[in-house]
Amino acid sequence: MAHRWKNTLTDRDVTDEAGWLNRRQIIAGAGAGIGLAGLGQPTWAATLEPNDWEDITSYNNYYEFGTGKDDPARHAHMLTTQPWSVQIDGLVDRPGAYDFEDIMARMTVEERIYRFRCVEAWAMVVPWNGFELADLLEMAGVRPAARYISFETVLRPDEMPGTRYPALDWPYVEGLRMDEAMHPLTIMATGIYGRDIPNQNGAPLRLVVPWKYGFKSIKSVVRITATDTQPPTSWNKANAREYGFYSNVNPEVDHPRWSQASERVIGSGLFARRQDTLMFNGYIDDVAPLYAGMDLTKFF
Template identity: 50%
Template sequence: MHYHRERGFEHRISSEITDPAQYAARRQWLREAGLLATAAVAGGMGVAGVAHAQATGTPGARKLAASKSRVLGASSSEAQTSYRDATRYNNFYEFGTGKDDPFRHAGRLRTSPWTVRIEGAVHKPVTLGIEDLLKLAPLEQRVYRLRCVEGWSMVIPWVGYSLSSLLRRVEPTGSARFVEFVTLADAKQMPGLRSSVLEWPYVEGLRLDEAMHPLTLLALGMYGEVLPAQNGAPVRLVVPWKYGFKSAKSLVRIRLTEQMPRTAWNKVAPNEYGFYSNVNPSVPHPRWSQATERRIGDSLWTPRRKTQLFNGYAPQVASLYTGMDLTKNF
């Protein structure tokens, strides 16, 4: 998710939860909002139908068939955030800085046709359509914790596959050390681009070994359906052990580089938003503590939760940072 510079926790956190079992009511709500933009691979439409449904809102065609992931750390027994909260409480500054701005404005996003260019320090640069990405590797469901730098969190079931499946296809060269992610910047579709809060397009980056880690997800869906526009349709990054702004949305270009890329929030405030941005309760943001978090959907009387190092994924990813000072390389 993309996050802005808060002056503390100035957004009121919603405690209104929609029961996931209320499928029919939610379906009608999505139709009325113009956000039923999905397609069912399992229903026989195929990947071309998915892309068409993302753009046209084809009724009854939004499911994505996915198997349970066997990647260590890719499942969670924690209660999942409701679909309503996960799709109506977002940071996606291309559509506005309010938490409900993406829900209100992202319906204008056209996700078909859509291509992603993979280039740079690779032997086999390629441009892939969303149809190609949907069939590049078997789709998996992964339930990840998501931790925002603002101090709130969610638990979301994503659909996708390890980014490494895509990167191996383009064959990184020996000089590749980092991966840069560039997102869509189209002022006709994205009213937030009129704001100067960030430099556009939104750019994020990872070290190559981080990008190749099995937990780093190229996400094409959530809650068993294709991604809603406000959550980064049609394809986004999810890096569960980092603060959410590292997980760039609506990707259009992936570039492998020798030099560390300059990323959006790091350019705006390098003393507040480091390149690594690993979740770390011991490293406070300059203007607030990161020791605790509020889970979206909890009541106002529910105590804040303790933040976990690497968002709870330390057993899987801590070895990536052996010997590093995580207070300096924040």
């Protein structure tokens, strides 16, 4: 298991929203957030600033609300997020439906701000609020026999117009290897800029795995299962040739239909130059040991 750290921040250590939104006052980075000890600062930290609220909440992939980048912002208001519970089951000692408010009451002391780069065909820096997935898994008592964690998104066709079309095999599902799930950079996000996470960004609870492509960070989670077998994932089921289980950011492995060697930064302007994609999205010092000895062209 990766080294765990304890939060020592107070309210005075957290930049207020006005400070966050004044982008010229911010140097993006600090790896997984403010004061995250033991994790290296990525090489992009000195050059990228966090995106503003408009960037983060208006340009989204959330196919349950439509395949256009602006569809989630237009349609996600229909999703009911209160009350909310997460079913945690499989190889755990304390299975059951965990109420979101109860989870938050248990996690508030450890909740932190993380500044992560998110990458799909584009890059964005998001100041997430959240807690380590490992804390939630430990609360449920994951058993030693569990080797993987699977996730499932809520499925409500009446509230999610995109699910009325077979863009994917609904509900959306994802999965992680256990050591990936327990890594301190793997978080469950509950907010952005200190506000509750908007529906189009995955309210009220979403996974964030910053060294993987964005589709790996499943939104609006309603089920988490500990299992001893590798779980199915939505994009891998849709096209295994193009989307592997691991989905690590790797500029040396092209998507069959385009290069992944460079990326466009959202908010940098229409004519901004593309920049080189960083291995593991810049978190190579923190996560490369997870894949030591693996052929990353085979396990992509």
